[in-house]
Amino acid sequence: VAICKPLHYGTLLGSRACVHVAAAVWGSGFLYAVLHTTNTFSLPLCQGNALDQFFCEIPQILKLSCSESDYLREAGLLVVTACLAFGCFVFIVLSYVQIFRAMLRIPSELGQHKAFSTCPPHLAVVSLFFSTAVSAYLKPPSIASPSLDLVVSFLYSVV
Numbered sequence: 001v002a003i004c005k006p007l008h009y010g011t012l013l014g015s016r017a018c019v020h021v022a023a024a025v026w027g028s029g030f031l032y033a034v035l036h037t038t039n040t041f042s043l044p045l046c047q048g049n050a051l052d053q054f055f056c057e058i059p060q061i062l063k064l065s066c067s068e069s070d071y072l073r074e075a076g077l078l079v080v081t082a083c084l085a086f087g088c089f090v091f092i093v094l095s096y097v098q099i100f101r102a103m104l105r106i107p108s109e110l111g112q113h114k115a116f117s118t119c120p121p122h123l124a125v126v127s128l129f130f131s132t133a134v135s136a137y138l139k140p141p142s143i144a145s146p147s148l149d150l151v152v153s154f155l156y157s158v159v
Contacts, residue, residue, distance in 0.1 A: 032081070039074045043067065060149070085133065092126060128155075 036058060046066030062074055096119070103115040132155045 035077060036074075039077055043074065082138075085130075089130060096123075 040058060040061055043061065043065045044067050045061075045064045047064045049064065058074065058078065065074075099119070103112055106112045106115060132152060135152050
């Protein structure tokens with residue numbers, strides 16, 4: 001909004017809209033955490049409860065589960081999560097397409113340069129976030145190793 005319609009920024013994104021967006025993000029994050037926590041705590045663990053990780057990550061906990069139906073329920077929730085994350089990724093890509101189109105319409109070269117210079121830091125963070133998430137959750141089991149899982153989950157949690 002700030003780049004595509006700069007003169008309308010104050011009217012489109014007032015304090016009320018910011019509160020609504022923040023409430024939606026916090027609410028969906030809380031719902032996501034509650035769903036995974038209740039599913040995870042209901043899993044029967046038959047291989048002990050020690051993980052080779054520095055925090056309890058869901059795929060690592062699923063490896064300790066001995067109930068196939070509970071495992072499939074949590075795996076289904078992870079699939080829904082992956083679909084939502086893909087939707088967010090598509091939204092981010094479409095947003096950047098709109099931003100780049102608006103920046104190319106800026107008449108001065110200096111203005112275009114200023115607008116383009118704000119994008120690389122955000123793109124770097126978004127790409128680092130999605131690449132660590134993909135490598136943490138979508139890598140084939142044939143290349144899985146405990147040390148690699150630890151490094152990737154650490155990177156994912158830092159970002």
